[in-house]
Amino acid sequence: MKFFVISRGDDTSNKLTRKIKSYLEDFNLEFHDTEPDIVISVGGDGTFLHAFHHFKDRLAETAFVGVHTGHLGFYTDWTPEEVEKLVIHIARTPFQIVKYPLLEVTVRYNDGSKENRYLALNECTVRTVEGSLVMDVEIKGELFETFRGDGLCISTPSGSTAYNKALGGAIIHPSLPTLQLAEMASINNRVYRTIGSPLLLPQHHTCMLKPVNDVDYQITIDHLFLLHKHVKSIQCRVAEEEIRFARFRPFPFWKRVKESFISD
Numbered sequence: 001m002k003f004f005v006i007s008r009g010d011d012t013s014n015k016l017t018r019k020i021k022s023y024l025e026d027f028n029l030e031f032h033d034t035e036p037d038i039v040i041s042v043g044g045d046g047t048f049l050h051a052f053h054h055f056k057d058r059l060a061e062t063a064f065v066g067v068h069t070g071h072l073g074f075y076t077d078w079t080p081e082e083v084e085k086l087v088i089h090i091a092r093t094p095f096q097i098v099k100y101p102l103l104e105v106t107v108r109y110n111d112g113s114k115e116n117r118y119l120a121l122n123e124c125t126v127r128t129v130e131g132s133l134v135m136d137v138e139i140k141g142e143l144f145e146t147f148r149g150d151g152l153c154i155s156t157p158s159g160s161t162a163y164n165k166a167l168g169g170a171i172i173h174p175s176l177p178t179l180q181l182a183e184m185a186s187i188n189n190r191v192y193r194t195i196g197s198p199l200l201l202p203q204h205h206t207c208m209l210k211p212v213n214d215v216d217y218q219i220t221i222d223h224l225f226l227l228h229k230h231v232k233s234i235q236c237r238v239a240e241e242e243i244r245f246a247r248f249r250p251f252p253f254w255k256r257v258k259e260s261f262i263s264d
């Protein structure tokens with residue numbers, strides 16, 4: 001089996017990364033930086049997002065597991081003290097795969113440029129570079145509303161505990177293949193009207209954002225910030241691809257939610 005280890009880059013994570021690599025090589029597993037069967041992320045959820053984007057083109061062949069060197073994360077449940085146990089599991093036991101849904105974002109342009117397709121593990125956010133965001137929101141091909149405000153956040157179930165939560169969105173169990181559309185400070189008065197509540201869309205519904213004016217957009221895909229000009233539409237739907245987690249023990253989602261936000 002081939003493995004790769006990715007570190008947050010701080011001393012603790014780098015040291016642990018070297019230890020994991022050396023332990024796995026002792027078990028005759030092969031370190032491979034382009035075609036690993038398993039990727040071990042060492043750091044936090046932010047590091048895990050980097051690991052996901054690094055291997056997003058081979059999701060069907062790669063499984064992910066996270067070790068946290070700070071606090072318990074949503075993608076990182078193994079502690080540095082448990083690393084020996086994790087290595088033995090990876091080397092010796094055929095692991096169970098748990099899949100989580102992803103968000104597919106397709107940006108199309110009105111200047112003839114080729115469309116861009118992205119996959120997000122947490123979310124996509126859309127803002128303008130200057131002024132309020134004004135966009136028509138279409139759901140399943142029908143105009144739903146014209147949004148005016150700071151921006152929109154479209155998140156995956158596993159991303160619902162990240163930016164989406166700060167916007168008052170619901171926390172969604174990752175076994176549900178859905179996407180959530182949450183508003184960032186919408187303008188609501190006698191002239192402008194938006195729904196004001198986060199919306200959950202099922203797998204077969206597409207959400208299309210269409211600019212009302214020709215401005216530049218700042219679109220984030222997880223930790224990545226991208227500037228887009230001449231945008232014709234931003235299409236969001238549940239992706240066909242999924243992320244695969246290597247699971248060696250139960251890691252109940254609601255327990256993680258409780259331990260992260262209430263008490264451990």
Ligand code: NAP
Pocket residue numbers: 043044045046047049070071072073074122123158159160161162163164166221222223
């Ligand atoms: P960052 O600004 O350095 O850190 C953002 C925080 O979000 C970190 O504490 C990170 O956990 C946590 N996080 C990431 N994914 C999460 C998840 N699925 N559930 C719960 N918490 C999560 O940015 P970053 O490390 O590059 O991560 C990018 C993410 O930051 C974005 O995808 C977005 O969700 C989030 N973000 C949140 C807000 C907000 O809540 N107001 C604003 C901007 C961005 P670790 O400490 O374990 O890495």
